[in-house]
Amino acid sequence: MKLGNLIESQQLTPDILFSLFKSADEIRANPKLFSDVLKGKVVATLFYEPSTRTRLSFESATEKLGGSIISTENAKEFSSSIKGESMEDTARIVAAYADCIVMRHYEEGSAKKAGGVINIPMINAGDGKGQHPTQALLDLYTVYREIGRVDNFKIAFVGDLASGRTVRSLCYLIGKFSNIEVVFVSPENLKMKDDIKEYLERHNVNFREEQELSKLLPEMDVIYMTRIQKERISVEDYEKAKGRFVINKDNLNLVKKEAIIMHPLPHVEEIDLSLDIEQNDKRVAYFRQAENGLFIRMALLKMLLE
Amino acid sequence: MKLGNLIESQQLTPDILFSLFKSADEIRANPKLFSDVLKGKVVATLFYEPSTRTRLSFESATEKLGGSIISTENAKEFSSSIKGESMEDTARIVAAYADCIVMRHYEEGSAKKAGGVINIPMINAGDGKGQHPTQALLDLYTVYREIGRVDNFKIAFVGDLASGRTVRSLCYLIGKFSNIEVVFVSPENLKMKDDIKEYLERHNVNFREEQELSKLLPEMDVIYMTRIQKERISVEDYEKAKGRFVINKDNLNLVKKEAIIMHPLPHVEEIDLSLDIEQNDKRVAYFRQAENGLFIRMALLKMLLE
């Protein structure tokens, strides 16, 4: 019931998940009790591509536990890399200076490869088209906190389901729990891929695809919105998809009082709510979701490093 | 008598100023007493344009109080920003990870806007042509320490008074005290703008403009030199202004023994003194002025976060 590293969502068994959720709740309730947990420990954030938010979240989590950070957001231009050093060697050297590596890389499988040659914990903070397991972790933790359970609920995934790594990763976790109903809502050209559908089938998760948001909203417990990832698709695909599914003041009225709107952020036009609504409507959960990322990463670092 | 954030110099009342000066003096006298003040606290330096010195000063101030830092100097290319996220949303997310945001932005009014949507203190570390209130704060603190009072003194502002944000900000503070005589000395093409002159008039501060430095030097208590901001003016304007007003070994002799030369730094040709003079002549105050920045920022962070 203890992890040695975190490379992919599949490692997160229900036991480990509940243990992390409980720990995150405890840390949130009394952070001062945990302010020396990582004293004397150094976490390296080794980012081969920038992801400022993910990096800042891990760094804050480390520091709030009393640990310290060594960091590079330009590991691709790491002075050793450009001299021809392999990623594995770079990881080995950084492992000589640190007690844990948090790695972001542009190639799928990198975290696994680098994790295999070091003797300290490796956390995958995103590996290309692969996984981003701590995002799935914070997403499920948000469901847990906001609707009070991780089974027996209805969730709609809305938007660009073809490119989005977060939805895919969260589906892996959903497969571990029961009585979850999944609805995929996406433009024709950005549908969820078959591998995830097959995974859900294998794990007996009911899912279906829909095209009309307004019909769905009244029955959902969680509406998980995603951005159309302009940078990963063609201009034509973007123009077709843009603005196709939007949460605004009008259809927010259709959402159940106790349901929540999630979003991995950044959001653009797919959320069209005034500042006032974003600040005061309890159903707008995505800024709390970001905050949950801090506490669940603290719990994870504590589990891996204590 | 307590601040919730610091967006503009006008917020700094005499009461708050003296409270900060006293606190800065106490910290300087016995830094070890304050080394846990920010324990467990995280300060985010969110810089949309680089300002290495200001950033390092705030980061050191935080760390010397026992706090930690999360930081980006490339917030403009913040991975979320380039995906279309608003500055306000970025601030909200960073606020989920941190206990205070220190923001530098290229647009006037940004600190106010971002500060309005977060529930943690915001410190404006420069917003375009707007303000840089902690620079004004450290400048007045330097006058306080060096000449022993913040009223009843004579100050000459010398150089590029049209582009310089620091002189403008300090004038706002000068308007809060009495019996200060201000002299503006600048090339014809880089004169102090009317808004500040009107502000001083409204606050009954005597000011005048002069063109001859040597005549003034013997009567001044503070000579506040500034750099001609080459990067903000035309080549012609620069050529006209460059080297027009310089402090050198010869005219330093005209300066009163107990007067001081200040400069927000970096200085170039407008200060033409040998290393020996810079290191040994007590009137050269600008490196002590930089050091004052550290202590007054510690006092400010303590006030905002304790």
Next chain:
Amino acid sequence: MKLGNLIESQQLTPDILFSLFKSADEIRANPKLFSDVLKGKVVATLFYEPSTRTRLSFESATEKLGGSIISTENAKEFSSSIKGESMEDTARIVAAYADCIVMRHYEEGSAKKAGGVINIPMINAGDGKGQHPTQALLDLYTVYREIGRVDNFKIAFVGDLASGRTVRSLCYLIGKFSNIEVVFVSPENLKMKDDIKEYLERHNVNFREEQELSKLLPEMDVIYMTRIQKERISVEDYEKAKGRFVINKDNLNLVKKEAIIMHPLPHVEEIDLSLDIEQNDKRVAYFRQAENGLFIRMALLKMLLE
């Protein structure tokens, strides 16, 4: 027997070296005893060119002693530098915020110049074609730990001896001890320069040049491999030198059981060993060498700052 700063290898007397080695061993044996040594202290890593590994090593060393870091890897584009500030002035300002400066600069002699105008310790982390004294320090510390003595041994320096700063710096330290036999093995076009040979002669160190690696390997205690520095030589020179001297599975068999392979890293084709051998053969010392860098830098910071 105490250093005030570290600008060049020549400052490292045998007394100081042994004191640092002993301190590094003590820290390694019980790091928790030293986790508050730098509490409240701030170290500035002021890098005018990137050297991610060296920077991370110093930063981890600082943090593991309880100190904090302020850092820039773009000091060349330091906002003050581009406005015309001298390196000395930049150092003076940074010295106002920090308790120690670790500086990397592209110009020989920079560390000495900047160190001369500040009143806090300066550590040279590489100054152009000049020195990199902490690399020499960690190299000799590795010899000390791995073969148990720093005199009375045989060492072969292999590879690009014309461009390599590390071999040159280590030779300065070797000159301080007795009964060391040095063999230089390099392509004709990348031979060790005369100044080092003369230095070794003056200090009565026996050295010779060889061209056949296999003949040498059986008698050496230390084989110090170096990378052909492609980026500093012509394409022709690189093609001639590339792959000329390689350690591989076959000739590793010629190396004494108790001898070690060192390398300042990153390594490329001059080390051609499988992962399995790199992880299990005790003679592969270069990853331990990198780890030694952490502990010896902790010892150095402790000596300079305590």
